[in-house]
Amino acid sequence: MGSKRKKRKADDNCSPENSRDVDSPDSDSSMDEDKYKVFKIDNYCRQYPEDGGNFEYIVIYESTDTRPLGDRDLMSLGACLKRQSKGIKRFKRINKYKVGAIFERPGLANIALNNTKVQKDLHVKATIPATLTEITGVIKNVPIYMSNKSIYNGISSSRDVVSVRRFMRRSRDEDGNTSFLPTQSVAITFACPTLPTNVHINSWYFEVSAYTPPVTQCLKCLRYGHIGKFCKNTQRCSICGENHHFKDCTKNSTEAVCLHCNGNHIAISAECPIKKKKIQENKIKHKTVPFSSLFNEKSFPSLNTKTKPTDNINTLLQNDDFLKLIIASVIKIISVNKTDDSPLNSEGIKNIILDTFKISSTNTN
Ligand SMILES: [Zn+2]
Ligand SMILES: [Zn+2]
Ligand SMILES: [Zn+2]
Secondary structure (H helix, E strand, O other), X not given: OOOOOOOOOXXXXXXXXXXXXXXXXXXXXXXXXXXXXXXXXXXXXXXXXXOOOOOOEEEEEEEOOOOXXXXXXXXHHHHHHHHHOOOEEEEEEOOOOEEEEEEOOHHHHHHHHHOHHHHHHOXXXXXXXXXXXXXXXXXXXXXXOOOHHHHXXXXXXXXXXXXXXXXXXXXXXXXXXXXXXXXXXXXXXXXXXXXXXXXXXXXXXXEOEEOOOOOOEOOOOOOEOOOHHHOOOOOOOOOOOXXXXXXXXXXXXXXXXXXXXXXXXXXXXXXXXXXXXXXXXXXXXXXXXXXXXXXXXXXXXXXOOOOOHHHHHHHHHOOHHHHHHHHHHHHXXXXXXXXXXXXXXXXXXXXXXXXXXXXXXXXXX
């Protein structure tokens, strides 16, 4: 990365009056409407990295014909897949449309992913989830004249970059027309499951922080966790909670009764205590748990409901914050042992660990 950019001719327009707003080499004024379009690299093929860390290498199969895969004969489907692909440990039926095959090694999962013959024969399409192979971070104070593409072209990073997307802010003029204005924050997606601490753009240092996806609320049924485009629930009114569109409501928004909390506000209001709680929970969730383990637990509940204790431990060991707390606890235990002559017992060690964790959780609130 980064080295692909050719050196620009010696810059002789560095004087202030010649800078940026006059003629910026990055302003891309010729293609203004595309400037803030999400930039994705060409022919990117999602793969598991060989040193991708300790998680399950799942390949997801979906039907390419009209019959949902989950309705097929799973036993014979499993036998076929096992015959054609090496290294399958087990299978999971994810939902009506998707099944997952879990591979021993990343390389074997990648081979199955690229085995188009098997996929054609079985009328399936194989994919791997972005959450296990990619991670998105945010950088701030990126000049707004830079297009997503020029940011990409200027980036150097220890990780491969697969997409660049500037955050846009919705704005409404006096006539009620909405438009999107660029902000100085930019999301960068890396082709690896862990975030780098920084990137450089045209040699400038930018700190990378974790991206917290927004809380989604459906504008059709008003429930949380999905968007209206895919909603199969019945329409509910954000003013009164009955089954009609809010535009057909006989009530005034000042008489609104929130269907989530019964408060006097519309059901999508930022005032809603339920919404505030969801936003808070979302922040905590994305702060403390890596995307990969979130995805494992939530999206692929095992058919066998018993989870092995080692699964939980592996999840925790992927979490940097958890490891930091363990290290802090060990340091405390060692220093207590040095200053105190009485031998440490397991109860004392346990108390030190619990105290360290307690201090950390009060600090983050
Ligand atoms: Zn919905
Ligand atoms: Zn209504
Ligand atoms: Zn409410």
